[in-house]
Amino acid sequence: MKILVAVKRAIDYNVKARPKSDGTGVDLANVKMSMNPFDEIAVEEALRIQEAGGATETIAISIGPKQCQETLRTAMAMGVDRGILVETEVETQPLAVAKLIAAVVKQEQPELVILGKQAIDDDSNQTGQMLAALLGWPQGTFAAKVTVADGRAKVAREIDGGIQTVDLRMPAVVTADLRLNEPRYVKLPNIMKAKKKPLDTLTPEQLGVDVTPRLTLVKVAEPPARKGGVKVPDVATLVDKLRNEAKVI
């Protein structure tokens, strides 16, 4: 069984994202970029399944500019066998990404596709679901636990108020939530080995997918600054303020 993992190059989680002064997007000039943390969890899960004998090969796919090669090399340094870059300078949106992954799925025929539940840059949380729909496959989103056996994947999902477990017939799509696992540290010798692992480059044209954006970005702005709080002398004043000033009770 093959597993395909999708990895996105996103702004590093330590970096304070800052809108450009003209509001056309987030300023990414010379800002540190890394693998989307939820995708790191997806990679870790694929590797754990493979190491437990549940898969014969893991493949990472990334979509975006040439620098996404670094993200794929990180996935390979973690242990993924090979990488596929779909190279495009267009800022792809979830539907285009899902279509591109679906096209690669048709070529590679994996039994399981694992993605991060969302990317920390645009927080869309759409790609996995769209991919499952495009392929007509079952989906287990927000996975907190994945067990693969006998052609089926049991996925414990984090939902409001608890855990829901779904039993999927594979091939299937799984999206990783925060508590699925804790990704491993990349080891130095493995970074060296990863440089020699195969990395294929495709284009959206080769895959026959139109990646033209369908959504228009209107404006990116910083949230309004938080106003300082006030100390109230007693409970009665608090209740009064909540009722008459904040109007929440």
Next chain:
Amino acid sequence: MEFDVVIVGGGPSGLSAAIRLRQLAIEAGEDLTVCVLEKGSEIGAHILSGAVIEPRSLNELIPDWKDKGAPLNTPAGEDRFLFLTETKAYQLPTPPQMNNHGNYIVSLGNVCRWLAEQAQALEVEIYPGFAAAEVLYHEDGSVKGVATGDMGRTADGEEGPNFAPGMELHARQTLFAEGVRGSLTKTLFQRFNLRDGVDPQVFGLGIKELWEVEPSRHRRGSITHTTGWPMDMKTYGGSWLYHLEDNLVSVGFVVGLDYQNPYLSPFEEMQRFKTHPEIRKVFEGGRRLAYGARAISAGGYQSIPKLTFPGGLLIGDCAGFLNVPKIKGTHTAMKSGMTAAEAVFAALKGGAPAGQEVRGYAEKLRQTWLWDELYRVRNIKPSFHWGLPAAMAYSALDTYVFRGKAPWTLRHRPDHEQLKPAAECTPIDYPKPDGKLSFDRLSSVFLSNTNHEEDQPCHLTLKDANTPVALNLGRYAGPEQRYCPAGVYEFVQEGGSSRLQINAQNCVHCKTCDIKDPSQNINWVTPEGGGGPNYPNM
């Protein structure tokens, strides 16, 4: 893992050495493996500098840097040198060392990112996110290489679930390019007595912010330096304001770490400096984009240690090549790396064994312009012991009359011995931050994108756990809570007694605590690789 050369640190000196080594190897058709370790999460993540750089070394290293897209985008323009009083600014003649004609205003972090690309194109192997935590030695005592730090140890030192042990990297020569107050360099000073017979290194603390200002207040290429207020006449300090491209202004304040009043707070000096009438008009209506801090080696010529030892050598600011009156050290750091590379390449040619001492590096360096340049300005910084007016008069004499060739050399005194007991000093009443021009520490550290894995051993180690309260708080009113620009050190009251709390996660790796702690009780060691600030465009 085996390499011909391992370089500890991916700053200007380390990357220049790596590039020069591979250039020479390719020219000679030799196989020479070069590996660069960098503790920051990426190249440039821990680089912080003004910076106006002199392109002299870059011209020598990569003559076609312009065609290769080096990020030297803003030629230096008008130069101003101001003396500030609390409300006024007086223009002084610009000293000849501070003439910036032909220089460039840059983000040194971005220059390093570009240098790393050039190095990788020459097949230098660069590994960011891995801190060299230990020097390894052969049985004969020569340096064998370094070991990277363990990853995934918990706060109490146990192996956590994702534990990954450090790796040994062995090399025929190990080049230490750790920058100011390198933690491994410190151990090498001791082991090989490299500081015998030289002056102590002296330091400054530079605190920098990057601002985007109103287009009407931006004058691309403009360079301003100030001295005077808010420092008193006895304390060494001054500022820079550099106008880069895209309405960006780099502003920084440097305080000499030989300051005496334990109540002084370099961070708050920087904050109130920006409120000066002459300075605030640049920043009003602008927004602050980034913040960071880094110690500076200011000892110059008389503080340069012995540079070589069996198996390795020192390059860049861990040795200390800053030209203080010029306020520039990038060109000298690069030159030291390039000179070391040439000597190391000559010594390693034809499969020479590991562990030899490349004395040729120090000999060669003495023949270069770097040595002459630092010799001529050697008396400027130590003259500031006499206070600002005397120092300025002496500096003019030394520069214009003696032309740097005075028949004497003024000496340095160690920074950590300069603090006076709090009882002999006056507390300083700093203004509250206004949230527009001046800020508090925590909102500042936030902009340095600093992070450390929470569950790991504290990398700010204390030789003696009682000293902070007994000596530092008792005698010096807890200077670490003021000199640390990141709010790492806090004295907290618990049940009637005080305790030092170390918020190691905030640490921006400036090394000031390791330098200024009065009894040298704080020892800065490398945290997990990848931790620390993530400076963009700094």
